[in-house]
Structures are given as C-alpha cells and as structure tokens.
Amino acid sequence: MPSISKKGNKIPPSPIRKLVPYADDAKKRGIEILHLNIGQPDIKSPVESLNAVKETNLDLLKYEYSQGSLEFRNNVCNYYKKHSIYVSPDDIITTVGASEALSFTMNSICDPGDEVIIPEPFYANYNGFALASDVNVIPITSKIDDNFALPSIHEFEKKINSKTKAILLCNPCNPTGYVYSQEEITNIANLAKKNDLFIVVDEVYREFIYIDTKHFSILEDEKFSENAILIDSTSKRYSLCGARVGFIVSKNSEFIQTCLKFALTRLSPPTLALIAANHALNSGEDYIENVIKEYYKRREVVINELSQIDNIKFSNPMGAFYSMIKLPIENAEDFAKFLLTDFSYKNQSVMLSPASGFYSSENYGKDEVRIAFVLNSEKLKNAIKIIKLGLKEFIG
Ligand SMILES: Cc1ncc(COP(=O)(O)O)c(C=O)c1O
Known part of the structure; x- marks a missing residue:
C-alpha cells in the first residue's frame, strides 16, 4: 500500500468547511442554512468585470x-x-489569490x-500554508477582553530566536475584525527591522474599515521597504x-525575484480571471463605497443583535467582516454541529465556524465561534436569533 506524506496527514481540516456534510444533510431535509461560516461575500461583482x-x-x-x-501590474x-x-x-507578482x-x-x-510569529487567533489557512512549507507557526495569543488588540511588543520580542524569519499580521484582521493602528504596525515593523526579519501583512480587507481611522499599510513607510511584504487580493474587495x-x-527585489521563481514553476495566473480583475480595478470608486456602506449596516445589525444574547462576549469588528464570539459553553464545535443536526427555527438554521482552528495553541478557542457577516441585514437578524434560541436549547 503506498503511503501518504506525514505532512499531508498533518494538514488540519479547515474550520470554515469542516461541518459542510452536516449542512448538506440539513439542506436535504429541507432546512435553509444561513452561512455565517465563510467569508464569501453575497454582493455582486463589479458589472464592468x-x-x-x-x-x-x-x-x-x-x-x-x-x-x-x-x-x-x-x-x-x-x-x-x-x-x-x-x-x-x-x-x-500577480498570484492565484x-x-x-x-x-x-x-x-x-x-x-x-524556520519560524513565523503570528498573533492568534489568525486566518485558519495560515496553519495549512505553514505546514505545507515546513514552517513552524509561533503564536502570540491576543485576547477577546482587549478586543484582540496587538499583544505587547515584549511578547513578540521574547519569541524571536535564530529560527525566526518573519512576523505575520492580518490588517484588518480575519477572524477578529481588529484594525491595527499606525502605531501598532510601526512598533512591530521596527522590531522586525531591528532583528532582520520580514514583516508580512495580509491586507486583503484594506477598505473594510468601520471606525474613524485610516487604514495604515505596511508599505506606506519607506523605512521598512527591505523588510515589508504586502499580501493582497481582489477576492473580497470586488467580490471576486x-x-x-x-x-x-514588496520593494525587496531579492524577495520578489525569489517569488518569481515559484511563480514561473506554475507558469501563469488565470488569464480569463485577470480580465475580470483588470476591469474591477478600473471600476468606479462608488462600487467600493457602496460595498462598505452595506457592510457598515450589517455590522450594526451584528452588534445590536449579539448584544441581546446573555452571557456571551464578542469582538467589536472595527474592520473586515468577522466577529469572534465567546459562548457560555465548553465546546463550540458541538454547538455548531447541533445547530445543523438538531435545531431549526422557522425552517432555517445557521452554520458557524468553530474557532479553535483559528488558533495554533492547543485547546484555545474551544468555546468560541467566528461569524462572517456576509448576508443581508434581514438574514443576519434571523441568523443571530437562531444562535440565541439554539444556545438556550443546547444549554437546556
Ligand atoms: C485574511 C485572508 N487572507 C487570505 C485569504 C485568501 O484569499 P484569496 O481568495 O485571495 O485566496 C482570505 C480568505 O478568506 C483571508 O480572509
């Protein structure tokens, strides 16, 4: 019997998709599932694309x-x-997402x-990319009680050793909705520069900001040019x-030339999709403005409705379109499963992402779920009502 790689066996199932079979089963039983589990925007792509x-x-x-x-380019x-x-x-370098x-x-x-330091909770697939690249993720835990702000610089400093190659941030952050301030970004970039590390910032949600603060990009300060790597995407911004x-x-040409070697091995980004992306880049400013206005409304709904559930805590999304919710139960995955297998209200139920997969520290986030507010306000209200009623029944 041929054997599969240890690495392949270790790649964790995505917390965003692992309950899909239960959702499919519920749909077969005629129940409408409201998907709060995945950051798949429901808003139309630009008509130009x-x-x-x-x-x-x-x-x-x-x-x-x-x-x-x-x-x-x-x-x-x-x-x-x-x-x-x-x-x-x-x-x-244009990439496949x-x-x-x-x-x-x-x-x-x-x-x-080698090691990459990442504040957790973080976008769950960072774990998968790291495993596939034989990289060790070194987590630094951020706390719901601080709305998942950047932990102190000292915490990062303590983790730096000869194996450390980079610090990776997501700004605005999936899954917490936190927006790092210019000061937080600058402090961490200074630390990276001082220690000859890369500072990688995933800015796929750049425009999705709901507070009175301008997004500060890692590439805005030329002082960090040699260290800074920006990760970006058309996926969320243009619903593509x-x-x-x-x-x-990146302005680090040695790094870009190395990435290009990887890009050459896979030949090309998808030609047809580039046509769509190119036209999206040329679409009017009002496209993004309207998208953000819509998410702003949804965020209000999320905050208002979640505030009415007893004994939970949730992160206030300053940006992106996610919130982390701490539930008054031990096992949030069991609850997420229960909503799909044993619960419905007016023939609807909800799919959530159990949050432990957004942590790399073992046993963290077991009582948390992540929601993505990618549905219209009415559906969001229904979904959060279902969470409230479901929780009551689950706790008993
Ligand atoms: C923070 C973050 N980075 C990267 C990605 C992947 O994006 P893409 O669709 O461009 O591959 C996602 C998708 O949800 C994300 O939330």
Whole structure:
C-alpha cells in the first residue's frame, strides 16, 4: 500500500468547511442554512468585470506572464497610489489569490523548521500554508477582553530566536475584525527591522474599515521597504473570490525575484480571471463605497443583535467582516454541529465556524465561534436569533 506524506496527514481540516456534510444533510431535509461560516461575500461583482468576461472574444486562452502582464501590474500600481502606496510593476507578482501569495512568501523566506510569529487567533489557512512549507507557526495569543488588540511588543520580542524569519499580521484582521493602528504596525515593523526579519501583512480587507481611522499599510513607510511584504487580493474587495487573483508586493527585489521563481514553476495566473480583475480595478470608486456602506449596516445589525444574547462576549469588528464570539459553553464545535443536526427555527438554521482552528495553541478557542457577516441585514437578524434560541436549547 503506498503511503501518504506525514505532512499531508498533518494538514488540519479547515474550520470554515469542516461541518459542510452536516449542512448538506440539513439542506436535504429541507432546512435553509444561513452561512455565517465563510467569508464569501453575497454582493455582486463589479458589472464592468462581469461584462468584460461575457464580452470577451478571445479565440485562444493563452498563458499570461508569470508575474501578470505589465499593463495589469501598472493598473495595480494606480490602484495602490490611491492608498498612498507607491510601488512599481517590478515590485508586484500577480498570484492565484492571496492564498498563493502566502504560500510563495513562506517558501521564499523560510527553510524547513524556520519560524513565523503570528498573533492568534489568525486566518485558519495560515496553519495549512505553514505546514505545507515546513514552517513552524509561533503564536502570540491576543485576547477577546482587549478586543484582540496587538499583544505587547515584549511578547513578540521574547519569541524571536535564530529560527525566526518573519512576523505575520492580518490588517484588518480575519477572524477578529481588529484594525491595527499606525502605531501598532510601526512598533512591530521596527522590531522586525531591528532583528532582520520580514514583516508580512495580509491586507486583503484594506477598505473594510468601520471606525474613524485610516487604514495604515505596511508599505506606506519607506523605512521598512527591505523588510515589508504586502499580501493582497481582489477576492473580497470586488467580490471576486472565484476569480482567484491576488498579489505579492514588496520593494525587496531579492524577495520578489525569489517569488518569481515559484511563480514561473506554475507558469501563469488565470488569464480569463485577470480580465475580470483588470476591469474591477478600473471600476468606479462608488462600487467600493457602496460595498462598505452595506457592510457598515450589517455590522450594526451584528452588534445590536449579539448584544441581546446573555452571557456571551464578542469582538467589536472595527474592520473586515468577522466577529469572534465567546459562548457560555465548553465546546463550540458541538454547538455548531447541533445547530445543523438538531435545531431549526422557522425552517432555517445557521452554520458557524468553530474557532479553535483559528488558533495554533492547543485547546484555545474551544468555546468560541467566528461569524462572517456576509448576508443581508434581514438574514443576519434571523441568523443571530437562531444562535440565541439554539444556545438556550443546547444549554437546556
Ligand atoms: C485574511 C485572508 N487572507 C487570505 C485569504 C485568501 O484569499 P484569496 O481568495 O485571495 O485566496 C482570505 C480568505 O478568506 C483571508 O480572509
């Protein structure tokens, strides 16, 4: 019998998708499932992108340049300029989503056994990318009682050793909704610079900010040019999750040249999707503005409705479209399963993401779930009512 790699066996199932079979079963029983488990926006992609794909009259779908065409990367630079990020096409590699950007980055900066420090809870797939790249994640736990703010710099400092290659942040953060301030980003970048580390910042939710603060990008301060790596994506910003177009951006040319070698091995980002992404970059400012307005409304609903549930705590989403909820029970995964297998209200139920998969420390987050507010306000209200009623029945 041929055997599978130890690494393959170790990759954890995604907490976002692991309960899918139970949701499918509930749907077969005629129950409508409200998906709060996955950050799949329900908002339409820009009409410019959809039309461009419909109207394409290509007679050959050829490979694109491995880093994306110069025209496309120029367009990306123009987008960044609007966010006070001044980069050239040579600083950009177009990737198959932020997912591939993260994987190329880990493989370009780490050797097997090297370490990347990440505040937890973090985007669950960081665990998978790290395992696939033989990289050890060193977590630093942020706390719901601090709304998941950046832990003290001293905590990071204590974890740095000869194996440490990078500190990875997500800003705004999935799964907590926290938005790091300019001061927090600068402090951590100074620490990285002082210790010759990379500072990798995943900014796929850059525009999704609901507080009176401007997003501060790691590439805005030229002082960190050699250390800074920006991970980005068109998935959330333009509701183009299925296009699979993202970017790695860095002024460190040695790093970019190394990423390019990985990009060359997979030949090309998806040519047809680049047409959609290119037109999204050219879509009017009002597209994003309207999207953010809609999420702002949803966030209000989430905060209002969750506030009415007794004995829970939840993170106040300052950005992105997620909140972490601490439930008054021991095992949030059992509760999430219960909602799919044993509970419904007016023929609807809810799918949640058990939060332990967003931590790398064992046994953390067992009583927490993450929700994504990617449904309209009415559905969100229903979903949170179901959580409230379900919790009552589950606790008994
Ligand atoms: C923080 C974060 N990074 C990366 C990704 C992956 O994005 P993409 O669809 O561009 O691969 C996601 C998707 O949910 C995410 O939330």
